[in-house]
Amino acid sequence: MAENDGQRFDRLPATPDEREIEGRASREEVVDWWTERFGVDPETFDGVTFWEKGSGKIWAFSADLPSPLRAEGLGITVLRTRQEHWKPTTTGVKRFARDATKNVIELGPGEAAAFAAGHDQQLDRWDGDWGYLIAAHELAGQLEPIGVGLYLHGELRSRVPKGYQEELATLD
Amino acid sequence: MNPLDRYERLVDDPEAFREACDRPLPSVVRVNGIAATPERAREALDEEGVTYETVDWSDRLFRLPDGSPGTTWPYVHGWLHGQEEVSALPALALDPDPGDRVWDACAAPGSKTCHLADLMDDSGVLIGNDNNLGRLSALRHNAERLGVSNLVVTNDDARNVSLDSLGIDGLDGAVADVPCSCEGTCRKNPDVLEKWSLGHVESLVGIQKGILRRAIDLTRPGGEVVYSTCTFAPEENEAVVDHAIETTDAELVEWDAPLDTSPGVTEWEDQQFDESLRKAHRVYPHQNDTGGFFVAKLRVGDEDAVEGVSA
Numbered sequence: 001m002a003e004n005d006g007q008r009f010d011r012l013p014a015t016p017d018e019r020e021i022e023g024r025a026s027r028e029e030v031v032d033w034w035t036e037r038f039g040v041d042p043e044t045f046d047g048v049t050f051w052e053k054g055s056g057k058i059w060a061f062s063a064d065l066p067s068p069l070r071a072e073g074l075g076i077t078v079l080r081t082r083q084e085h086w087k088p089t090t091t092g093v094k095r096f097a098r099d100a101t102k103n104v105i106e107l108g109p110g111e112a113a114a115f116a117a118g119h120d121q122q123l124d125r126w127d128g129d130w131g132y133l134i135a136a137h138e139l140a141g142q143l144e145p146i147g148v149g150l151y152l153h154g155e156l157r158s159r160v161p162k163g164y165q166e167e168l169a170t171l172d
Numbered sequence: 173m174n175p176l177d178r179y180e181r182l183v184d185d186p187e188a189f190r191e192a193c194d195r196p197l198p199s200v201v202r203v204n205g206i207a208a209t210p211e212r213a214r215e216a217l218d219e220e221g222v223t224y225e226t227v228d229w230s231d232r233l234f235r236l237p238d239g240s241p242g243t244t245w246p247y248v249h250g251w252l253h254g255q256e257e258v259s260a261l262p263a264l265a266l267d268p269d270p271g272d273r274v275w276d277a278c279a280a281p282g283s284k285t286c287h288l289a290d291l292m293d294d295s296g297v298l299i300g301n302d303n304n305l306g307r308l309s310a311l312r313h314n315a316e317r318l319g320v321s322n323l324v325v326t327n328d329d330a331r332n333v334s335l336d337s338l339g340i341d342g343l344d345g346a347v348a349d350v351p352c353s354c355e356g357t358c359r360k361n362p363d364v365l366e367k368w369s370l371g372h373v374e375s376l377v378g379i380q381k382g383i384l385r386r387a388i389d390l391t392r393p394g395g396e397v398v399y400s401t402c403t404f405a406p407e408e409n410e411a412v413v414d415h416a417i418e419t420t421d422a423e424l425v426e427w428d429a430p431l432d433t434s435p436g437v438t439e440w441e442d443q444q445f446d447e448s449l450r451k452a453h454r455v456y457p458h459q460n461d462t463g464g465f466f467v468a469k470l471r472v473g474d475e476d477a478v479e480g481v482s483a
Contacts, residue, residue: 073325140215
């Protein structure tokens with residue numbers, strides 16, 4: 001099999017059987033991952049194409065274009081593959097997993113503010129899966145994802161990227 | 173000299189014009205429809221105790237009298253984006269449809285680009301180009317923050333770019349929000365008035381003409397092109413559009429601006445412009461308490477007209 005060219009965007013193959021590049025994820029595996037991990041409705045990704053640029057970095061784009069493609073950006077980064085535990089991005093969760101039904105941890109006002117500022121915190125009440133969770137809080141009547149957290153040994157580690165971290169108000 | 177002296181004879185009320193140019197600009201945010209409705213954004217601001225007023229010509233723009241929106245929950249969630257009122261005009265003028273293929277020639281840092289994505293329901297193909305690589309990171313950051321997934325970011329000289337590699341042979345629409353002398357941003361950056369020179373204006377005109385020309389060439393017959401600047405200088409506004417309609421098959425079309433504007437001018441110093449330039453819009457700061465702006469909407473000639481030109 002050929003090797004990944006990290007300098008350009010390549011559309012993911014539809015299924016693992018159509019894989020031509022070593023280690024590349026397929027569209028089917030990416031959609032299944034979001035469904036299995038977070039209960040995201042597969043229809044969320046109807047019309048969305050997935051691309052790899054860089055090693056394992058997966059981008060979601062809302063239309064289709066000829067592959068391979070040289071550009072500075074294509075849609076938004078949603079997932080990091082080519083590692084044992086695939087890692088969702090904050091922007092991917094906020095755009096495509098707002099209706100997630102699994103592995104969503106609801107944070108109280110103080111916890112939400114700490115998480116958004118990038119702080120890790122002890123949260124022993126979670127009795128679900130370990131690994132990557134969607135941290136969410138209630139705002140204007142509905143649950144809204146804040147970003148991705150890594151839950152291990154009773155601790156929720158904020159994975160909000162530095163550029164998105166903010167010191168925010170604790171909502172009453 | 174203060175370049176604003178040049179425009180006193182163009183405005184209805186020179187005193188109000190000069191007074192408005194001296195006042196600081198209110199902080200304004202646009203509701204990002206990809207992430208939230210205006211109602212939900214208002215509710216979130218209310219919950220956080222942030223003071224705001226809805227702009228009277230749009231339910232999607234709020235003025236924040238207490239300043240920056242950067243550290244509020246709805247902002248962090250990408251429901252709001254800091255954007256001057258007048259900078260909403262190019263996307264509203266183009267009014268793209270979901271599924272369209274649209275090119276934004278000078279996209280960074282991306283406020284207008286993300287507004288286009290919003291009006292396209294984040295579907296179709298939106299090409300955000302900028303020749304300044306350093307500014308592209310701001311464009312990408314803003315687009316990701318606002319959840320824009322229909323954007324291709326490119327780093328080309330807008331005057332001679334090709335869209336062949338994207339498989340696009342005719343755009344439905346384009347926005348040429350070109351580099352300009354920025355006099356209209358004087359309420360935000362008073363420096364622009366001190367640094368102003370006619371030589372700088374003249375050096376920009378060639379670039380502006382080249383970008384508008386390319387936008388027209390890349391757009392399919394019947395498609396639309398919006399030309400905009402944040403300057404009052406007719407050399408960079410009506411003169412550039414006049415040159416485009418003279419040298420291409422594009423023509424100016426009417427567009428009802430949602431706020432108070434003045435028509436484009438048809439003469440300036442020793443230059444005369446086509447009468448249709450009156451369809452363009454000038455926005456002076458005293459008219460709506462905003463920055464200054466210029467926007468013109470053009471339609472590329474229909475199939476018959478194109479054949480006629482080539483025959």
